[in-house]
Amino acid sequence: MERYDRLYALYDEFDAETLRAYQDFVDLFPPVDSRVALEYWEQAGEELTERKEDIAAAFPEGETFAELAAHATREQAFTALDLYNAYERGVNVLVLDVDETLRSAGQTDNEIPRETLHYLTEFHEAGVPIVICTGQTLENVKGFLIQGLGNELVHSGDVSIVYEAGTGVFTPGHGPDTKRLLYEDLDDEVTDVFDTVRSRVLPDAPESIRRGCHLQGNEFNVTLKPNYETGSEEAETVIDEAMVYVLNLLAEAVPGADAEHTRAYYADADPEIDRVLEDEGEGIDPDAIDVPDAVEGVLDRIDVAYYEADAAEIASRELNKVVGVESALEVLGVDDPFALVMGDSKSDLRVMEWVAENDAGLAAAPEHASGRVLDHVRGEDDLVFDAGAADDVLRTAFALNRLAEL
Structure with a gap:
């Protein structure tokens, strides 16, 4: 049979x-x-x-x-068998975003559900390393991981935290490699811009942004977060305004740039930023603006990210989640990864695309993920799960690994 x-x-x-x-x-x-x-x-x-x-x-x-x-349910078990027949191997590392992936503000009171925590423990006990890959600060992530999974598991040597979307990697129990500050490898051309923006972002902000936002306590990235519930109408309003302000401030920090240059550059690169500029009455035609080569060379190294009703951020393109994950896998000793990557945003999409290009894993996303993420996930293995139900995909991966052991 x-x-x-x-x-x-x-x-x-x-x-x-x-x-x-x-x-x-x-x-x-x-x-x-x-x-x-x-x-x-x-x-x-x-x-x-x-x-x-x-x-x-x-x-x-x-x-x-x-x-x-x-x-596993019937559907999860048959999905696992399909995956095994397609790839002929099991998952040997988990790469997991946190907010709106492992936990969901609208579904789980912003806590990681018990079922999800249990399956993370199951994978850990089976010898599968866990990489938590998030835009959050290190201290925030350490806190809720220890609370949810326990101090012993987090410090077992098989858990790594890629924080601030790849600016640093923390892997307890690995001596001098326990904490890698990847941003220290950047040169002055980029770090000077970040230093300038960081020193001015709140003191120079309009009153509405000073009152409605706070600066996330990052080691390197500059992230404005709303002083309102994530996803709320008030949060969306202030983050849209903050997005325009961040582009203007960036223009003042990059030698030779002006506001038209930064708006045109990032509007052309990101449809969501283009839409925000239009909605804020600051729309611009990128084709009509000639960005100087020297300015473009700097902007090519700086990522501006808009997360609707959640954050406006500048980060280094050279320090993204892919770079952080590669560093984490090196510390963990995962030489031939076949990862389960779970996430919801464009920063997670980069990791998903990286594993797809290198035949190094699977991608999964919640149903409310950004459109580009969902397009990618559905175009691969269609591992889309309900909000707050990350354990559905973890159960599928559990079943895949059981089949791979036969």
Whole structure:
């Protein structure tokens, strides 16, 4: 019988839904200090074991199929088998964005759900390194990771944090390579611009931006965040205004540039920035502006990013998430990566494109990700998940790895 046929039989002949319910209960709700609760938990564990043994006795891949049914839905299991037939290998590293990927402000109270944390622990115990790849500051990320996963796991030597979208990499337990400050390798042409913008971005800002935004505590990038709930109408209004202000300030920091140069350059590069300029009454025709070569040479090295109702940011193009991930993989000793990359924004898209170009992994995104990210993910393996449900894809990857072990 072909493996697809046996997988059909698994989900047709056994009550996989109830089996998963028992598995989730045993995994996610450990017994508390209560005799009744402990007895119920032990009974669930015994029932889980019996049901798995029944499956194990019915198929040549018995133990693996029992794990598939206990952790993955029918759709997830068949997706995993399709992925295995396409790539013939399992995932050997996770590369994960945090905000609006692992956690979602609108769905999970901005906390990483228990199910997602559990599967991260499952991959860790299976020896799969985890790279957290985020635009957030290092201290923020360390805080919620330790709270969610525990200090021992985060400091195990198999977890790396690419922070500020690639300006630094923190991998506890690796001696002199524990913290790599990648921005220290940049030359004065770029660092002088960042120093100027950073020193002026709040003191010189219009009152509406000073009152409505704060400067994220980055080591290198300059990021304005709203003093309102992310995604709210107030946040969108102030971040749109801040985007125009950042472009004007950047023009003053780059020798020989003016506001028309920066607006034309970044409007041509990013349709979202072009739209914001139009909405703010600052629209410009990039084709009508001649940006001097010397100015363009500097702007080519500086990334301006707009995140709707979330942030206006300048960063180095030479220090992006791809550079950070490559550095993290080097420290972790992952020489032949086949990564599961999960993210929602254009900075994550670069990592997704990198793994696609190098046949080095899979890409997954939440349904509310940016249009370009969704286009890429759907054009690859269509691993799109609901907001707050990152564990759906992690379950699929779990199933893929079980199949790859056969």
